[in-house]
Amino acid sequence: MKTGLSSWWHRLVQAARLSCGVPDYDVYVAHLRTHHPERRIPTYAEFFRERQTARYKGTGGRCC
Numbered sequence: 001m002k003t004g005l006s007s008w009w010h011r012l013v014q015a016a017r018l019s020c021g022v023p024d025y026d027v028y029v030a031h032l033r034t035h036h037p038e039r040r041i042p043t044y045a046e047f048f049r050e051r052q053t054a055r056y057k058g059t060g061g062r063c064c
């Protein structure tokens with residue numbers, strides 16, 4: 001029961017963040033490790049700053 005509730009809560013928080021334009025750092029790190037193992041994994045602060053810049057200055061995009 002607790003595992004199901006925890007999973008549900010995690011998905012709810014993730015959906016809320018995405019709806020506000022804040023991507024999920026853990027998903028991003030997993031993507032980098034799977035598809036771009038040669039790239040350095042940024043800290044959360046670096047990741048957040050880069051995503052904010054991409055969102056508000058229009059410099060971002062998908063890598064894949």
